[in-house]
Amino acid sequence: NAGVTQTPKFQVLKTGQSMTLQCAQDMNHEYMSWYRQDPGMGLRLIHYSVGAGITDQGEVPNGYNVSRSTTEDFPLRLLSAAPSQTSVYFCASSYTSGLQETQYFGPGTRLLVL
């Protein structure tokens, strides 16, 4: 199993550009989520999905869209990038949405918005 994969690893955007961060898992996990990690802030939840076709907002959803058309993929879209979205983004998944489930994290995407 490849586990949780994320692409790209690094990206530089100009303000106003759009892009999609890709996340995929091959473990047949129901639950997937996106976090951003900023210095001094810890991991903050952006959006999550408890299964295909179901998404919901986390703590910091503004400026981001998600969709979950398949169990495997959970892309994160930035419609109009802003410098405040400069961050490291982590995708995570777990077998179910159960509160005791271990989260498996991807390697992260480092995004710089100029």
Place this chain on the structure above:
Amino acid sequence: ILNVEQSPQSLHVQEGDSTNFTCSFPSSNFYALHWYRWETAKSPEALFVMTLNGDEKKKGRISATLNTKEGYSYLYIKGSQPEDSATYLCATHSGAGSYQLTFGKGTKLSVIP
């Protein structure tokens, strides 16, 4: 959004020393407490998931305890080694019906050879 606090923010210890740090969380509507280990330039990896008051978990030299009534968990590392250097994160859920995992800001441990 829950308030999950970790202390200290950072810690330097000598190789061979034992150490511990704290995760504090609201005791009401408690469901589960997670500990993750996060090495620089890697992604967080799960250490423990704890659910019951008085729970103790152990993995090698690392152990954790849980007190749900007072809302805290301790992580202990016995005989710290340089490879234990990492940020240790705790996380818990936002309450009944919530699928949101709220993380603390972490404790950054540096073990000096």
